[in-house]
Amino acid sequence: MKTRTLFLILAGFCLAVTASAQLKPTPEQLGSIYYAYPGPESVQTPAPEGYTPVYISHYGRHGSRWRTADEHYKVIVDAFDSLQAVGGLTPLGEDVRRRLHVVWEDARGRSGNITPLGERQHRDIALRMYRAYPEVFADSAVVDARSSTSLHCALSMS
Numbered sequence: 001m002k003t004r005t006l007f008l009i010l011a012g013f014c015l016a017v018t019a020s021a022q023l024k025p026t027p028e029q030l031g032s033i034y035y036a037y038p039g040p041e042s043v044q045t046p047a048p049e050g051y052t053p054v055y056i057s058h059y060g061r062h063g064s065r066w067r068t069a070d071e072h073y074k075v076i077v078d079a080f081d082s083l084q085a086v087g088g089l090t091p092l093g094e095d096v097r098r099r100l101h102v103v104w105e106d107a108r109g110r111s112g113n114i115t116p117l118g119e120r121q122h123r124d125i126a127l128r129m130y131r132a133y134p135e136v137f138a139d140s141a142v143v144d145a146r147s148s149t150s151l152h153c154a155l156s157m158s
Contacts, residue, residue, distance in 0.1 A: 039121070044128070044133075047133075055136065060156065062152045068112045072111075076100060113152060114152050114156060
């Protein structure tokens with residue numbers, strides 16, 4: 001019994017050390033669903049010798065998009081504007097306020113839409129498929145694409 005307990009403690013410790021070494025997120029990765037993940041760095045596995053790829057199945061999520069409501073931006077901008085009006089911002093706060101206004105001007109009216117990065121992410125996925133398996137996209141290729149009815153998903157699909 002003591003051996004088994006010691007083994008479990010040691011295994012747990014090894015797992016924790018390994019996990020902590022691998023799970024050191026960058027500040028960007030801490031953005032959760034707003035993290036624009038990078039494309040893969042690995043090379044696609046070619047078809048085995050003597051086989052020809054004839055089909056690709058891809059299930060994807062929409063690309064990077066703007067926040068789902070303008071209010072998500074506006075509430076923060078308004079808070080910084082209110083603080084600035086009463087002299088409640090430090091020089092760093094003033095800089096953040098200025099940058100928030102730049103973001104707000106860019107984001108205004110685009111709630112939920114795909115960003116240019118989101119468009120590029122899907123173009124890159126298609127390009128990787130085409131380069132890895134050009135024979136699947138021969139002249140007689142048929143692409144059957146489906147999407148939910150939300151605009152950002154339909155745009156990502158297209």
